[in-house]
Each structure stands twice: as structure tokens, then as C-alpha cells.
Amino acid sequence: MSYYFAILGTNDSPLYELEIGTYKQSGDGKPNFPIEIKELQQFIVNASLDILQDQQFKINQIFFKNLDAFYGYQVYSYLTQGNIKFIISTNVKNQDESIRQFFIEVNELYVKNLLSPFYNVNDPIRSVGFDSRVCLLAKKYL
Amino acid sequence: MSKIASGYDPAVGPRTTGTTTVIRPRSSIYDRNLHRARHDISVSSLSFLFMEMVSMNLNQAKSLIELERKLNNLGYSIGTKVLELASLRENFNNNLTSSGKSNVSKREIKVLDILHFITSVIWPSLFEKPADNLEKSSESNCQYMIIDNAPVLMKYISVPKEYEGLNCEAFVAGIVEGILDSTFFKCEVSAHTVPVEGHLGRTVYLINFDEELIARETQ
Amino acid sequence: MSKQIKQLGDDVWKTKVEKVNSELFTLTYGSIVAQLCRDFNNNYEEVNAQTYKMGYNIGVRLIDEFLQKTQLSRCSSFRDTAEIVSKVGFKMFLNIVPNITNWTSDMTTFSLILTENPLADFVELPDDGKAVKELWYSNILCGVLRGALEMVQLDCEVGFISDVLRGDETTELRVRLVQVLKDEIPAGEE
Numbered sequence: 001m002s003y004y005f006a007i008l009g010t011n012d013s014p015l016y017e018l019e020i021g022t023y024k025q026s027g028d029g030k031p032n033f034p035i036e037i038k039e040l041q042q043f044i045v046n047a048s049l050d051i052l053q054d055q056q057f058k059i060n061q062i063f064f065k066n067l068d069a070f071y072g073y074q075v076y077s078y079l080t081q082g083n084i085k086f087i088i089s090t091n092v093k094n095q096d097e098s099i100r101q102f103f104i105e106v107n108e109l110y111v112k113n114l115l116s117p118f119y120n121v122n123d124p125i126r127s128v129g130f131d132s133r134v135c136l137l138a139k140k141y142l
Numbered sequence: 143m144s145k146i147a148s149g150y151d152p153a154v155g156p157r158t159t160g161t162t163t164v165i166r167p168r169s170s171i172y173d174r175n176l177h178r179a180r181h182d183i184s185v186s187s188l189s190f191l192f193m194e195m196v197s198m199n200l201n202q203a204k205s206l207i208e209l210e211r212k213l214n215n216l217g218y219s220i221g222t223k224v225l226e227l228a229s230l231r232e233n234f235n236n237n238l239t240s241s242g243k244s245n246v247s248k249r250e251i252k253v254l255d256i257l258h259f260i261t262s263v264i265w266p267s268l269f270e271k272p273a274d275n276l277e278k279s280s281e282s283n284c285q286y287m288i289i290d291n292a293p294v295l296m297k298y299i300s301v302p303k304e305y306e307g308l309n310c311e312a313f314v315a316g317i318v319e320g321i322l323d324s325t326f327f328k329c330e331v332s333a334h335t336v337p338v339e340g341h342l343g344r345t346v347y348l349i350n351f352d353e354e355l356i357a358r359e360t361q
Numbered sequence: 362m363s364k365q366i367k368q369l370g371d372d373v374w375k376t377k378v379e380k381v382n383s384e385l386f387t388l389t390y391g392s393i394v395a396q397l398c399r400d401f402n403n404n405y406e407e408v409n410a411q412t413y414k415m416g417y418n419i420g421v422r423l424i425d426e427f428l429q430k431t432q433l434s435r436c437s438s439f440r441d442t443a444e445i446v447s448k449v450g451f452k453m454f455l456n457i458v459p460n461i462t463n464w465t466s467d468m469t470t471f472s473l474i475l476t477e478n479p480l481a482d483f484v485e486l487p488d489d490g491k492a493v494k495e496l497w498y499s500n501i502l503c504g505v506l507r508g509a510l511e512m513v514q515l516d517c518e519v520g521f522i523s524d525v526l527r528g529d530e531t532t533e534l535r536v537r538l539v540q541v542l543k544d545e546i547p548a549g550e551e
Contacts, residue, residue, distance in 0.1 A: 010324060057358065060251050062233075081229035081249050082222060082324040104233075111230045112171050114223050115483035117391025118398070118492075121222045121324060126488060129170045171483045181479055182380040186426055187454045190419045191386060195393055198415060216396060220388045268385045294381065 001092045002031040003142055004041040005134075007110065008085040009122035012049055014042070015084075016125040020138045022092050029139065037073065044068075045087050048075040052085065063103065065096050078103035082121065084110065095142070102141040109133055176227070177234055189298040196299075196310050206308045214316035214331075221320020228264050253286070253351065253359055256325055260318065261288055268317075269294045284351040288318065291341040309333045311345045318347055328352040366444045369431065370452035377430045378453050383479040390480050394498060398487075405495035412497075416504020423454070424509040435513075439538050440464075442515065443471050446506065446536075455479055459534070470537040472522065478532055486526050493528060497521045506536065514542040 007016040019031040019038075033041070048068035055064070056079060068075040070089075076099050078086040086103050113119055113130050125131075196213065203209035229249075236248075250256040261273035269290075279285035293311055301308055311333035319331040329351045336346050394412065401407040431449055436442045443461050451457050457479065463472040480499045486492040497503075503519040510517045518537045523529035 010326070056249075057251050060249050062249055079249065080226060082226045083326055084226070107230060107233075108176060109172060111226050112174070112176065112483060113485075114226055115388075116171065116485040117219075117388075117395040118485065118487045120219060127485060128488075129172050129485070133172050171485055174483065181383045181456065181477075181482075183383045183386055183456050183479055184454050185379040185381045186423075188381055188386045188389070190423055191389055191393075194415045194419050195389065197418070198393075198411075216389075216392045219395070220385075220392050223388060224384075267382065270381055 001025075001027060001090075002033050003088055003090040003092065003138070004031075004033070004045070005138070006042075006045055006087050007106075007125065008045075008049070008087060010083040011122060012046070012085075013122060014124075015122065016130075016134075018131075018134060018138070020135070020142060022142055023139050024092075024142070037071075040070075041089055044070050044073060044075065044089050048077065048087065048089075049085070052077055052079065063100050065099070076103075078107065080107060080110075084121075086110075092142075098141045102137055105137050105141070106134060109137075177231065185294065186298065189295065192295050192310070192313070193299055195313075200305075206305065209308065210312035213310065213312040214319065217313040217316025217318075218320035218323075221317040221322075222324045224264060224268065224317065225321045225324055228259075228267055231267075232263060250325065253327060253355070256322065256327055257286060257288070257349075260321060264321065265290075282350075284353055284356050286349045286351070288347040288349065289344065290314075290347070291344045293343060293345050296343050296345070309335055309345075311335070311347070314345075315347050318349065322349070328355055362441070363444055363448075366441075367448045367458075369433075370449040370458070373430055373449060373453045374456065380456075383456075383482070387479055387482045390501070391484060398496075403487075403489065403491065405491060409495075409497050409500045412500040413504040413507075416501035416506075417508040418504075419501070420505040420508020420510075421512055423505060424512040427453070427509065439468055439471075439515075442510075443473075443536070446510075447473060450509070463535075470535065473534040473536065475532040475534070478525075481524075481526055481532075484526060493526075497524060498526050499524070499532070503534065506534075510536075511542070516540050516542050 001022045003020050003022065005018040005020065006014055009015050019033065019041075021027050021030045021032050023029050047070075051068055052064065062079055064077040064079070066074060067077045073089050073091050076088045076090075076096075078100075080086075086106055088099055088102075090099075109130060113125060113127060114121070119125075119127075195216070196209075199209055199212045199216075203212060250259050257276055261276050265271065265273040273288050274291045275287075275289035277287045277289065279287060293314065295314065296311060299310060301310070315331040315333040319329060322329050322331070329349050331347055331349050334346045334348060335343065337344050393415075394408065397408045397411050398405070401411070427450060430453065433445065433449070436445060447459050447461050451459055457475065457477050459473040459475045461471055462474055464470070478499060480501070484498060486496060486498065497520075500521065503521065506519045507517060510519075516539045518539055520535055522533040522535050524532050526532075
């Protein structure tokens with residue numbers, strides 16, 4: 001029961017990736033993807049972007065649950081006003097609310113990172129502080 | 143355990159980003175509160191900084207047009223950041239927090255909506271007042287204008303005669319352009335001083351949207 | 362005397378200063394520093410020199426506004442100068458009051474400890490290993506102080522000792538009085 005989390009920039013390039021296992025039900029946080037799925041995650045996420053692109057100018061919401069599905073993996077997406085996409089692909093069921101909360105908190109982390117003058121939109125996120133805090137959030141919500 | 147953030151380069155494949163040093167600041171920026179009470183400073187500090195920035199770029203630029211372009215670029219990166227910050231704060235004010243139940247999350251997807259967002263949310267957050275007017279050009283379907291009767295940055299600046307064609311508000315035009323570009327409303331923004339009775343510094347920010355954008359709107 | 366100076370600073374801030382949110386200021390300065398780093402190819406020594414120069418140009422003009430708003434006359438001692446810089450100068454322009462510490466025994470050098478720094482809000486230095494050792498992000502402040510003090514006949518050396526952006530405990534500025542200038546024309550380095 002694992003999550004694949006990615007932040008994609010305005011041009012759909014990956015800025016940050018994280019694989020994490022669920023901490024709920026005494027999970028230990030270790031991701032547990034079967035090898036085939038592990039290799040495909042990036043493609044799954046990319047495929048769902050097409051759907052997102054279709055919808056983004058018709059619907060004005062931020063959180064898209066059930067954006068796409070792939071053999072038991074559901075794709076959730078959160079789209080900011082500045083067109084940064086947070087995507088989660090997971091096989092854990094019924095986690096809509098936790099994922100929504102996780103996205104909201106990551107949004108705040110992202111904005112703090114963005115405010116630094118040395119970070120520009122669409123740069124890969126390399127900050128160690130960012131990474132450790134995202135992991136903490138994952139532990140809290142996922 | 144989780145993977146450290148990896149930048150993805152399709153030519154190379156996934157790789158970890160090693161950091162060369164592990165100096166960790168004692169208080170990280172991530173601990174600071176984005177929604178805390180604001181800190182005020184004096185307008186003259188902002189003016190002095192702005193003037194010096196124009197002055198420094200003036201010495202390096204070979205023409206006024208190049209100077210305006212440099213100011214536009216400086217403003218552009220600010221625009222991209224200000225947009226996300228203002229948007230996050232709006233959501234927070236609408237109770238879209240992780241603990242709140244609200245699902246009132248909105249993105250602006252129409253031209254008029256995003257322009258309203260700029261004039262009534264972003265302008266006050268930067269300049270302490272909303273923009274004075276928002277107009278659609280009667281000449282072209284793709285042109286809109288934001289009007290500020292008394293731009294804060296220009297309050298204490300007067301442009302000497304030899305630089306008469308220069309408009310330092312190219313900086314603010316850059317901010318607007320950065321905002322609109324990152325929301326996928328592609329455009330070009332320029333600043334023009336159009337004085338009227340009572341407002342000598344009145345500035346019009348002319349926004350020229352791409353034609354395909356307007357087409358997308360009407361779909 | 363210190364209490365009166367603090368009172369003056371608070372009064373000027375309350376009544377004579379037009380205020381604005383510091384965010385645009387922070388973002389503008391950030392944009393400037395980032396552009397300098399790009400223009401000089403991350404030669405941080407050069408970036409420090411540029412921001413210092415910018416500060417100097419600001420300082421020599423800022424002093425006029427300072428004198429006009431505070432109506433202060435000449436300080437009787439360098440100690441008074443320090444108090445006024447911290448409680449009135451920093452207060453009326455940046456709305457912060459740095460602490461004054463570490464006086465040398467001959468009273469010519471002191472430190473300013475900045476507990477908050479509006480220039481550096483939400484700034485994280487680049488992770489290239491060089492920035493944390495070489496870049497003084499807020500170096501513009503040193504230039505401002507040098508320029509302003511020079512205009513009141515005080516030739517001072519001003520520089521950063523530590524910066525929280527670099528991972529240090531505090532942000533500390535050191536101000537050293539080199540000489541009191543006799544003429545109107547400032548002597549010393551250009």
C-alpha cells in the first residue's frame with residue numbers, strides 16, 4: 001500500500017518525486033510497489049496529465065480526485081493557480097480526505113520554497129529542508 | 143525510507159540530487175508562518191531601493207528599451223512568486239486549510255476573473271490599495287488595461303529630461319506579465335504614463351493577450 | 362538618554378513615516394541579488410561588492426531624509442551614534458531595532474545584532490557550497506551605513522560577521538570608526 005507523489009511544473013517537467021508507503025494501519029512507510037508498477041509510475045502520471053489539461057480550463061476547482069485509474073492505482077491531482085501540479089498515484093483506497101489535506105500542506109511548503117529569490121518556477125526542488133518536511137507530512141497524513 | 147528529491151532528466155533517467163554541503167540553517171524558512179501579521183517598512187526604503195535598482199541597470203544598459211526590458215525581467219520573477227502566495231492566502235482566507243472542511247477552492251480560468259484577482263487582491267497586497275481601474279480596449283479584443291492613478295514606486299522618482307522615453311513602471315508591468323504567464327494567460331504587458339487632471343503620475347498597464355487565448359475563452 | 366532616543370525613534374516611525382508592506386521590498390531585493398548572481402556568474406565576492414556599492418549610493422541620499430525627519434544635531438559620542446543608528450535610523454526605515462553589543466574598550470567599534478531582517482525573509486541560499494561561505498546576502502545594509510555615516514563626517518568600516526542565512530546563530534554587523542572627518546569632502550576610500 002504505497003503512494004507515488006510528484007510535483008510537476010508548468011511545462012509538465014518533474015520538479016520533485018517521492019515514493020512512500022502508508023503509515024496507517026501500522027505501515028512502516030516503506031514503499032511497496034511491484035517492480036512493473038514502479039517503472040510505470042511516471043508514465044501513469046504523465047498520461048493523466050492529458051486528462052487534466054482537458055479539464056483545467058473548463059472546471060475551476062483545484063483538487064481533482066479520481067483523475068485517472070490504472071489497474072487499481074488511482075491518480076489524484078491538485079492544481080495551483082500558477083499551474084504547478086501535485087500528483088499522487090496510489091493503490092490505497094478511500095484516502096481522498098487525507099490526500100486532500102496532504103496536498104494543501106504541501107502547497108504551503110511549495111510557496112515558501114518558491115519565495116526564495118534563488119529558486120525560480122520550474123527549477124527542480126533540491127532543498128533538503130523541503131524534502132524532510134514533505135516526508136513528515138506524509139507520515140502525518142498518508 | 144523515502145528517496146531524496148530527484149530531478150528528472152529524460153536523457154539520463156532518475157538520479158538522486160546529492161547536495162555538496164550539509165549546512166542546515168538553524169531556523170528554516172519552512173518554519174516561518176506565511177499568514178502572520180505583516181511587517182511594515184517605510185515607503186522611502188522601497189523607493190530608495192527601486193531608484194538604485196533602476197540606476198544600476200541604467201549604467202549597464204545600452205538603450206532605454208534594453209533598460210525597460212531588464213526592469214520587466216526583474217519584475218517577472220516577482221510576479222510568478224506573488225501569484226502563488228496571494229492564491230495560497232486567498233484559499234486560507236476561504237478556510238481551505240487541512241483542518242477546515244471547506245471545499246471552496248477556486249482557480250481563475252477566465253480572463254476577466256484573473257484580471258479582477260490582480261486588481262483587487264494582488265495590487266492591495268503589494269501596494270496597499272486596489273488598482274484604480276480595469277478597462278477593456280475598444281480597439282482590440284485582446285487588449286485590456288489596468289490603471290493606477292498614483293503608482294507607489296514612482297511617488298518619489300522623477301525622470302530627468304534626457305531619459306524622457308523611459309518608464310520605470312516597466313518593473314510593475316513585468317510583475318503583471320509574470321502573474322499572467324504563469325496562469326497560462328500568455329501576454330505582453332507594457333507601462334505607459336498617461337497623466338490626467340489631478341493625477342500626474344497616472345500609469346496605464348497595457349496588456350496584450352495572445353489571440354489563441356481569446357479564442358480559448360470563447361470556446 | 363537611551364530611553365529618549367528610543368522614544369524619538371518610535372515617534373518618528375508613528376507620525377512621520379509613510380508605511381508600506383515589506384513584501385514587495387523583500388521580493389525586489391531578492392530579484393536584484395539573484396540577477397547579480399547570474400550576471401556575475403556566481404562570483405559572490407563581486408556580488409557583495411555590487412550590493413555594497415548600491416547601499417553606499419542609497420546611504421548618501423538617505424541621510425538627508427533622516428536628518429530632515431528627526432531634526433537631530435551632532436552626536437556627542439560614538440556611543441550616541443550607535444544608539445541613534447539602531448533605535449532611530451533602523452526603526453524609521455526598516456521598522457527594526459537591532460541590539461548594540463560587543464563594544465571594544467576604546468569605544469570605536471560595536472556590533473549590531475539583527476534579530477529580524479526584512480531583506481532576507483524566506484531566503485534560502487543556493488546549495489552550491491560557495492554561497493554559504495562567500496555571499497553576504499544583506500550586504501547592502503553595510504553600504505547604506507557607510508554612506509550615511511560618511512555624510513556626517515564619520516569614516517567607518519562596516520561589515521558582516523555572521524548571518525543566519527549561512528547557518529550562523531545570529532546576524533551580526535560590525536561597525537568600526539576609522540576617523541572623524543574634518544572637512545566637508547569625505548576622505549578615505551571611494
